[in-house]
Amino acid sequence: MGQLDEIVIAAMTRAMQKAEPLLAEALSQYGVTSPDQLLPGVAGKVFQDVMLRVAAENFPNAQLDALKHGLAAFQHPLFETALLRLKAQSLSTSDAFAMATGRDAAIVLAGLGLRVAPFDRKTPRILAEPDNDIDKVGETFAKWKTAYVGYSPCDTPFYMLLTDCVRTMRTQIADRPELRELKDLVTRTGLALPSGPFPAFKHGIILIPRELGDSVSTIFLNNPNPNDGSVGLYAGWSINGSREGAPNSGFLPVPLQFLDAAIKEPEIALWIWRPTGPRVVLN
Structure with a gap:
């Protein structure tokens, strides 16, 4: 222990x-x-x-707000049912950038505190106002049963860094000009990137706290090299009610890796409210 x-x-x-x-x-x-x-x-x-x-x-x-929300969620029948169904599934996939989908995923994420709404599969856009009220989210996703679960990386107090190859992520961030802004973020936070050894194409997600005044953009490097992985940073910021630095008017589908991590490690739920220090989850 x-x-x-x-x-x-x-x-x-x-x-x-x-x-x-x-x-x-x-x-x-x-x-x-x-x-x-x-x-x-x-x-x-x-x-x-x-x-x-x-x-x-x-x-x-x-964190009384997180505690109150969590206690209410764990007593809610919709949350309990959705959580049990998701735990019975295998959320791990061959696609490190797979997106959370459907009503159960939305209810669990809302219960943990993340404001979510249906995100259109065909045209990249949010379909309703994001919320973390379980009843409202359940009702909304009843209309769009197969929609992605969308959220705003501009409004959350943390960034999500994803990769399909933890082994090559460090080199990618250090050397690729497309990831310069991500490199600056890693340097500023003093984040110790995983160094392995790791098998090829092991998936991972790193959560990085947002700092006051940040203006970090969403970045995605889709690397076609069969020996290197791809890297994505889910980021953005809000200023005077306007969401900046992220596509689709400031909304993206929630990564399935984040949902999986939140279910397996309840401490992740606190990140939705007030994160402290970087957190690395390998999948």
């Missing part, structure tokens, strides 16, 4: 200890002593309110 795991377990143990008397107090107001004596919706609301109070009083650095 790693040090981070021990810290998380200790924090959760402390939180539950703090929650017990508050939960008993809240249940007494309903004349019961156990959550299973309440209707599921009421019990979930009581638990959510107690955990938010514990976090606010005892964990001053807690």
Whole structure:
């Protein structure tokens, strides 16, 4: 077990200890002593309110907005059903740049906090206003069942760097003039790119926090060389309500690699709210 795991377990143990008397107090107001004596919706609301109070009083650095959204999502039947279906599938594909598709993917991403909307498969454009309300997203994607799941890289607090070959990505970024802006971003953040050894064409995604005042553009290098991989940076920025630096009026389909990483590593969900430090996920 790693040090981070021990810290998380200790924090959760402390939180539950703090929650017990508050939960008993809240249940007494309903004349019961156990959550299973309440209707599921009421019990979930009581638990959510107690955990938010514990976090606010005892964990001053807690991301209360993320915690509140996440607690509500995990109690939502649409989220639970969609998550179970996605976990039963294999999201890994031979295409490192595959796009998240369909209602289940949209609901899970919205539940984690990402504002999403259907993205047209035929003409690259967003089809509705992005949202992270599960009910609204579920209703919208019921109209466009097979649409890509779109989001705005201009509005998220992080960039997604994708490649289909981690082994050659470092050289590509260092040497290719098309990736100069990406090279500057890597240098500025002090990002340590994976150095291997890796098998040929191993996929990977790196999440990089946005900094105030950034104006980094979306970049995609489609490399036809059979020995080198391709590299894409999902980026952009917003200024005075206008999305800049990204195609399709500032919208792109969510990479399937990101969805896969968010399902396998719940910590990724916090990146949707306030990222800290680069994060590397190899697939």
